[in-house]
Amino acid sequence: MEALEMYTTDDRSDVYTEELKLNLGPQHPSTHGVLRVELKMDGEVITQSRCDIGYLHRCAEKIGENVSYLQFTPYTDRMDYLASMNNNLAWSLTVEKMLDLEVPERAQWLRMICCELNRIASHLIAFGTYGIDIGANTPFFYAFRDREKIMALLERPSGTRMLYNYIQPGGLRRDVDDNWVDDVLTFCGEFEKAWVEYNTLLSHNRIFIGRTANIGIIPREMALDFGLSGPVLRASGVKWDLRRDVPYLAPYDEVDFEVPIGEGTYGTLGDCWDRYWVRMREMMESIRIIRQGCAKLPGGEVMTKKQKSMYKTPMKPGPGHAYMRCENPRGELGFYVVSEGGASPIRNRTRAPSFCNLAVLDQLLPGTMLGDAVAIIGSLDIVLGEVDR
Amino acid sequence: MNESAIHQSLLAAGIAGVGDLDESSKDPTIEVQPEALVETMTWLRDDAGCAMEMLHLVTAVEREDRMDLVYHLSSLAKHHSITVRVSVARPEGDVEFVPEVPSVASVFSSADWHEREQWDLLGVRFAGHPDHRRILLPEEWIGHPLRKDYVYPSEHGGIPLELDAVPIYEKAPAGEAAERVSEPRPAGAPLTQPPSEPSHRPHAGGKAPDKTKDQS
Amino acid sequence: MGILNNAFPSNAVTDAVDGAIGWGRKSSIWPMTFGIACCAIEMMAVYAATFDLDRYGAGVPRATPRQSDLIIVPGTVNAKMAVRVKRLYDQMAEPRYVIAMGACVCGGGPYVKWGYNTVKGVHKIIPVDIFVPGCPPRPEALMDGILKLREKVSKDDVFRRRQHANGEMTAKYEAV
Numbered sequence: 047m048e049a050l051e052m053y054t055t056d057d058r059s060d061v062y063t064e065e066l067k068l069n070l071g072p073q074h075p076s077t078h079g080v081l082r083v084e085l086k087m088d089g090e091v092i093t094q095s096r097c098d099i100g101y102l103h104r105c106a107e108k109i110g111e112n113v114s115y116l117q118f119t120p121y122t123d124r125m126d127y128l129a130s131m132n133n134n135l136a137w138s139l140t141v142e143k144m145l146d147l148e149v150p151e152r153a154q155w156l157r158m159i160c161c162e163l164n165r166i167a168s169h170l171i172a173f174g175t176y177g178i179d180i181g182a183n184t185p186f187f188y189a190f191r192d193r194e195k196i197m198a199l200l201e202r203p204s205g206t207r208m209l210y211n212y213i214q215p216g217g218l219r220r221d222v223d224d225n226w227v228d229d230v231l232t233f234c235g236e237f238e239k240a241w242v243e244y245n246t247l248l249s250h251n252r253i254f255i256g257r258t259a260n261i262g263i264i265p266r267e268m269a270l271d272f273g274l275s276g277p278v279l280r281a282s283g284v285k286w287d288l289r290r291d292v293p294y295l296a297p298y299d300e301v302d303f304e305v306p307i308g309e310g311t312y313g314t315l316g317d318c319w320d321r322y323w324v325r326m327r328e329m330m331e332s333i334r335i336i337r338q339g340c341a342k343l344p345g346g347e348v349m350t351k352k353q354k355s356m357y358k359t360p361m362k363p364g365p366g367h368a369y370m371r372c373e374n375p376r377g378e379l380g381f382y383v384v385s386e387g388g389a390s391p392i393r394n395r396t397r398a399p400s401f402c403n404l405a406v407l408d409q410l411l412p413g414t415m416l417g418d419a420v421a422i423i424g425s426l427d428i429v430l431g432e433v434d435r
Numbered sequence: 436m437n438e439s440a441i442h443q444s445l446l447a448a449g450i451a452g453v454g455d456l457d458e459s460s461k462d463p464t465i466e467v468q469p470e471a472l473v474e475t476m477t478w479l480r481d482d483a484g485c486a487m488e489m490l491h492l493v494t495a496v497e498r499e500d501r502m503d504l505v506y507h508l509s510s511l512a513k514h515h516s517i518t519v520r521v522s523v524a525r526p527e528g529d530v531e532f533v534p535e536v537p538s539v540a541s542v543f544s545s546a547d548w549h550e551r552e553q554w555d556l557l558g559v560r561f562a563g564h565p566d567h568r569r570i571l572l573p574e575e576w577i578g579h580p581l582r583k584d585y586v587y588p589s590e591h592g593g594i595p596l597e598l599d600a601v602p603i604y605e606k607a608p609a610g611e612a613a614e615r616v617s618e619p620r621p622a623g624a625p626l627t628q629p630p631s632e633p634s635h636r637p638h639a640g641g642k643a644p645d646k647t648k649d650q651s
Numbered sequence: 652m653g654i655l656n657n658a659f660p661s662n663a664v665t666d667a668v669d670g671a672i673g674w675g676r677k678s679s680i681w682p683m684t685f686g687i688a689c690c691a692i693e694m695m696a697v698y699a700a701t702f703d704l705d706r707y708g709a710g711v712p713r714a715t716p717r718q719s720d721l722i723i724v725p726g727t728v729n730a731k732m733a734v735r736v737k738r739l740y741d742q743m744a745e746p747r748y749v750i751a752m753g754a755c756v757c758g759g760g761p762y763v764k765w766g767y768n769t770v771k772g773v774h775k776i777i778p779v780d781i782f783v784p785g786c787p788p789r790p791e792a793l794m795d796g797i798l799k800l801r802e803k804v805s806k807d808d809v810f811r812r813r814q815h816a817n818g819e820m821t822a823k824y825e826a827v
Contacts, residue, residue: 072735075684075714079691080732100571101732102688107556108581109765112637120761127689143461171692190699208787209689270488270511273545286511366460369492369507369518382507384496393496397507402491405548431688434571572768573731580767587767591730598759598771603737604778637764 063088068416072101076179076420079430083407085419092419095411097404102434110394115141115215115361118394122381123209125396126432128171131157131164131200132374134213139294140370140381141215144363152346153217158297159230159339160200160212162332166237167196168375169325169332172427176322177248179424180257185248192240195233202226215361217349227340234333241330249326258322259313262410262422266316272406275399276377277328278426281308281320288373301338303331318425325427328375360389369397376400376427398432436484438463441517444484450474457520464505464518469536472521476542479508479517486510487517490539493549495557497583500525502534502559538564556581575626587636592626597635673805676720676746678708680797680804683719685739688726690753690787702790709797716742721800723793724777727755730768733776740777746807750796751779754786761786 066087072080080101086094106125110118122137123130135157142149149157174189197207203222204212212219248254264274269282279286287305289298306327308320363385371380377399384393403426411419436444442456442465452471457464467475479487487508496503501524509516523534538561540547550561551570558579561567569576575592578585589597686694697704704710713719716739728736740749751773754760759771770776780803783796 103571368461
């Protein structure tokens with residue numbers, strides 16, 4: 047005991063410390079892709095952080111200036127590869143705005159159902175990988191079990207498990223088969239039971255709350271200043287959802303759903319647990335939307351006649367520019383297209399939600415410990431394909 | 436408020452340099468002179484009627500005779516949005532065009548990264564930006580790729596960027612120049628980024644569009 | 652096995668030992684947790700319950716290259732990332748294997764024409780053992796690639812290990 051007292055001192059004047067430069071490098075199990083954060087640390091506490099991105103920069107904007115409007119749709123898939131349907135939708139809506147294309151009603155309702163299914167799939171990955179970041183490996187397997195069901199459902203109309211290229215300017219690539227709607231409703235029933243399992247596993251777990259409550263608090267003013275969107279913004283108490291507030295797809299006005307916001311349940315408003323909980327509740331709201339969508343699905347065509355002829359001749363909007371935005375699972379995805387009348391735009395810019403959400407990381411990390419840094423990055427739910435484009 | 440009402444109240448605020456509302460395309464756009472940009476943005480954010488809390492996007496658009504900078508703002512409280520455009524004319528002659536515009540990072544923190552990206556890809560300088568460096572491409576990258584006259588490189592510091600390039604772990608076939616095998620560069624020397632052969636460039640005809648040719 | 656390399660003439664005893672060691676090695680190839688882009692999600696699906704890679708002994712991903720036998724490269728490699736991919740490969744200990752997963756690393760993928768900073772195939776940076784094409788390849792396709800890799804590993808010479816093409820590859824250029 048005496049030896050212990052000898053080495054315990056509150057006076058650090060005789061202790062030599064040095065600042066540690068730590069690289070949370072592009073290859074790391076929990077950076078959600080190839081993100082690099084240069085950290086300066088005082089022991090375990092981060093004093094300064096600098097994000098370094100660009101490890102997945104794939105020249106999407108240059109490609110957008112050189113391929114046609116229809117050919118760019120697969121590239122939008124690959125930006126936020128976890129929410130491909132939503133990306134396709136945002137691009138299709140932008141092109142339809144420029145061309146004044148009318149989309150058939152059935153296509154709009156099917157678009158909504160597919161986007162909500164993809165929203166659940168994307169939030170499932172956020173849930174599963176967040177568990178791994180915190181150290182809990184089990185939720186990952188549960189999440190992927192249900193994700194496989196969604197991918198099997200979306201594979202039937204589109205042909206692939208990911209990167210669907212299904213929602214195209216003018217409507218949908220092809221119609222769904224006859225049993226699809228029944229299978230979607232079966233999935234909804236199974237998912238509602240699984241959601242209860244996820245909560246038991248992770249949400250109210252004491253260790254999880256200890257790791258995520260009161261960590262990475264984003265106040266409302268900071269959220270608006272940095273242009274955050276999606277669950278990150280809603281967890282700070284701002285009730286803003288583009289599906290409700292800037293309606294971009296008509297069926298969203300005819301279904302009933304709530305927009306969950308953070309309430310500071312286990313800690314301060316706007317902490318990591320709030321962001322996680324907003325995503326969990328959004329999954330249930332998506333199930334509600336899907337059920338109502340399946341009930342009200344009209345019949346008819348899924349692709350405009352004008353668009354069918356445009357498969358042979360390229361689309362050429364008139365000169366001008368348009369910006370169209372959609373609610374991606376990660377936030378507000380927007381496409382800004384400038385056209386001068388040619389077959390490809392002269393400027394094709396993507397407003398990626400993860401790019402804007404990540405900018406706040408350099409403000410959140412200083413003062414936290416290294417383990418909290420991982421929790422904060424995980425709670426922002428970024429996809430590097432979108433950050434770097 | 437719709438866009439023309441926002442424009443009217445902006446004109447009524449009396450900021451010098453605010454231009455017309457361009458309603459020729461789907462998104463009505465307010466033209467603003469570069470000198471008035473920061474003041475306009477501050478007014479749009481702080482005015483109670485407009486209350487533009489969020490800056491969504493900063494885009495640079497390269498045209499033949501000018502560089503446009505387009506800012507998309509929106510208000511959550513008032514459910515409206517507006518687009519603002521700034522133009523910098525291209526000077527005469529075949530000089531390197533590096534337009535300069537004041538940075539709005541002091542008004543909206545979201546502009547920080549968007550402006551860094553426009554510097555990176557299009558070479559627009561932002562006066563007063565806190566951290567003016569490349570964000571997506573490597574620091575020593577030469578050139579601004581989204582420019583219309585950009586020439587694709589064949590390699591960057593030894594990393595081959597062409598389809599038929601020799602792997603870096605294989606020696607070049609006998610007779611080929613020794614530059615194929617990457618050598619360590621001396622301290623302080625910049626990374627090399629040689630331009631690709633004209634036949635290897637992706638543009639139509641294999642040549643990058645020639646800016647000096649007259650537009651007939 | 653470096654000291655025993657090429658120490659014995661070809662005979663049946665070393666062939667049998669080769670076979671035994673090959674069987675041991677192929678049944679416990681430990682990959683590295685390395686995900687770049689979209690293909691990484693399908694790779695994660697292979698690790699997960701429905702397609703379970705652990706039944707092949709390969710379901711223990713190591714976070715550090717120094718402990719892993721296999722690097723699966725999923726996703727486009729660009730100039731900035733290529734430096735890091737090469738460094739990770741250099742840090743792996745022999746015997747090491749590379750699977751190139753996805754169209755982007757097999758030969759450029761959708762970014763082959765207009766990508767100014769994408770490397771058109773990771774085989775230009777590190778020597779690749781198995782190419783798995785697809786965009787993204789189905790999890791079954793990646794598992795097929797791993798099964799082919801197991802065959803390759805089981806037939807690998809241990810005592811008469813031929814020099815890989817990377818014998819002359821050293822970290823000659825600097826990272827950014």
